[in-house]
Amino acid sequence: MxxxxxxxxxxxxxxxxxxxxxxxxxxxxxxxxxxxxxxxxxxxxxxxxxxxxxxxxxxxxxxVRLEQKDFQFLYEQDNALVFMDTESYEQLELQKEFVGDRAAFLQDGMTVTVELHEERPIGISLPDQVVLEISEADPVVKGQTAASSYKPAVLENGVRILVPPFIAAGERVLVDTNEIAYLRRAD
CATH class of the missing domain: 2.30.30.30 (SH3 type barrels.)
Structure with a gap:
């Protein structure tokens, strides 16, 4: 147009x-x-x-009008990520670099939106928030005030984030996939 x-x-x-x-x-x-x-x-x-x-x-x-389609994440193979069109069940392979740092947040069965131009992928958007488990968290240092002190932690997918001192290893937390930041404890 x-x-x-x-x-x-x-x-x-x-x-x-x-x-x-x-x-x-x-x-x-x-x-x-x-x-x-x-x-x-x-x-x-x-x-x-x-x-x-x-x-x-x-x-x-x-x-240009971009077509937006929902795809489901299936699995990772070598340096490629495999997605399935939720309507036609056709598979789409995207390179890991195409998704970028946020590829670490992909989970089996997760629905993502892929923007296509003439059947060619242009962009991808993941859900804004995901629930992940804390695999490692530093112990709380006595005397720190809870107001501004955050401590480093490692998520189950290997990504490092900062969490409040009351969060311990094994807890499930809600993470913002855009900012790669802790939001709150998961229910």
């Missing part, structure tokens, strides 16, 4: 210079002399590079 350059908004995905870009920031500029334009900061969806571009209202760009 074609849109004018002045209609680009943050979050829009556009096709530009042969690549897929997401608009991060947009700033409408009306100089004293000459026509108005939209100063847009773009981020490449494939390699993450950034680009600042000016779009005049007379220019048109192709706005």
């Amino acid at each position: 074609k849109i004018n350059g002045n209609e680009i908004r943050p979050g829009n995905v556009v096709e530009h210079n042969g690549g897929l870009w997401v608009a991060v920031k947009c700033n409408a500029v009306k100089p004293g002399k000459g026509g108005a334009f939209n100063q847009v900061e773009l981020k490449n969806l494939i390699d993450g590079t950034k680009l600042n571009e000016r779009f005049r209202s007379s220019e048109t760009v192709e706005k």
Whole structure:
């Protein structure tokens, strides 16, 4: 779908210079002399590079719609993660680097959302929170106040986080997968 350059908004995905870009920031500029334009900061969806571009209202760009599909995590094989489409039961293999650091939070049967463009995976989003068990936690140091002191701990998946002093090894906690941070004890 074609849109004018002045209609680009943050979050829009556009096709530009042969690549897929997401608009991060947009700033409408009306100089004293000459026509108005939209100063847009773009981020490449494939390699993450950034680009600042000016779009005049007379220019048109192709706005891209990304398809979002639910996939279920099945297993890890070598350096690849295998997912299954929850509707068609087709399998999708993604490299571990594609998922990034958050791959450690994948659990068997977990449902994730994959963004696709022309059947090609562009992005992946995991649930915002997961429940994990603390495998190691440092002992509490006497005299520390509970107000601001957190201690290091290791989750069952090997990820290190900071937890309050009352959390011990063997306890289950809720972890934010975006910030990789302790939220609270799990029920």
